[in-house]
Amino acid sequence: MISDPGTPTLDQLRVFLTVVEVGSFAAAARKLSRATSVVSYSIANLEMQLGVQLFDRQTTRKPQLTEAGRTVLAEARAIANGINGLRAKVKGLLQGLEAELHVVLDVMLPAERVVDALKSFQAHFPTVSLHLHMEALGAVTQLVLNRGASIGVSGPLEGPMDGIERIAVGSVELIPVAAPNHPLAQAGSNPPGAGREHVQLVLSDRSPLTEGKDFAVIGTRTWRLADLGAKHMLLKEGVGWGNMPLPMVRDDLATGRLVRLALPDCEIGTYPFDAIYRTDTPPGPAAQWLIDHLREGAV
Numbered sequence: 001m002i003s004d005p006g007t008p009t010l011d012q013l014r015v016f017l018t019v020v021e022v023g024s025f026a027a028a029a030r031k032l033s034r035a036t037s038v039v040s041y042s043i044a045n046l047e048m049q050l051g052v053q054l055f056d057r058q059t060t061r062k063p064q065l066t067e068a069g070r071t072v073l074a075e076a077r078a079i080a081n082g083i084n085g086l087r088a089k090v091k092g093l094l095q096g097l098e099a100e101l102h103v104v105l106d107v108m109l110p111a112e113r114v115v116d117a118l119k120s121f122q123a124h125f126p127t128v129s130l131h132l133h134m135e136a137l138g139a140v141t142q143l144v145l146n147r148g149a150s151i152g153v154s155g156p157l158e159g160p161m162d163g164i165e166r167i168a169v170g171s172v173e174l175i176p177v178a179a180p181n182h183p184l185a186q187a188g189s190n191p192p193g194a195g196r197e198h199v200q201l202v203l204s205d206r207s208p209l210t211e212g213k214d215f216a217v218i219g220t221r222t223w224r225l226a227d228l229g230a231k232h233m234l235l236k237e238g239v240g241w242g243n244m245p246l247p248m249v250r251d252d253l254a255t256g257r258l259v260r261l262a263l264p265d266c267e268i269g270t271y272p273f274d275a276i277y278r279t280d281t282p283p284g285p286a287a288q289w290l291i292d293h294l295r296e297g298a299v
Helices: 010-022 025-032 036-050 067-094 111-124 138-145 228-236 246-255 285-296
Strands: 100-106 129-135 151-154 164-178 200-203 222-225 242-245 269-278
Touching (some): 010 025, 010 036, 100 285, 111 129, 111 246, 111 285, 138 151, 138 269, 151 285, 200 228, 222 228, 228 242, 269 285
Parallel strands (some): 100 129, 100 151
Antiparallel strands (some): 164 242
């Protein structure tokens, strides 16, 4: 028995996997368009290279995997899958397809739209590695400007921005909410200015693009959070009131965990989304497909 196995060829592994798949040397020979003796010779050479017996040819009519054969089978499949993945990636590169794509999305983008877009993207571009970032407000555009992401889906920014192309991809409705035990919720109808008397939870921006600017902030007492999930949690616990995307709180409204507030001076309306990219680096095929998919699904 050898102590240092040799290196099998890819063809030997292919023959081995085919024999396992179809169940016999003769059937493998037909599938590979080779003589049965050639298949048998390839397996014998593979066993000699590795120093182990892969098939039990003595006790059964059809070759059965030995314990060593089952171990080798798992590794051979992994190698074959790796080679197939490599060939698919190179084919994509030859066709101009991106090897990977960095995408940044606004946290306000409804989860169902994110899931739909990314599942469809995976089905259409299985060889493209995706890097997903979630940011708020100006941080989305900042990441695209800094080339940390190829494309993004951004919320509103004031005025045009040099070097950035924008494509409208829908919007989401923002509504003021609070826990049912919050004074603004218990009051039912609130007079103008009532929101200023209570802590407003506000999503803060981590980028300099909108530094010092507030979006839909009317409260004079604010708590600022960098995470929309944390804001959602605190709202349900009655720690202040705040504006939230309707899809994210729809179930909470239905179950009574949150209440939509009647605040006459807090008519937020819609929060628009734009797909963005740098004009000096236009999107490749996969990135353009994702932008088109988001635009077609705009609401």
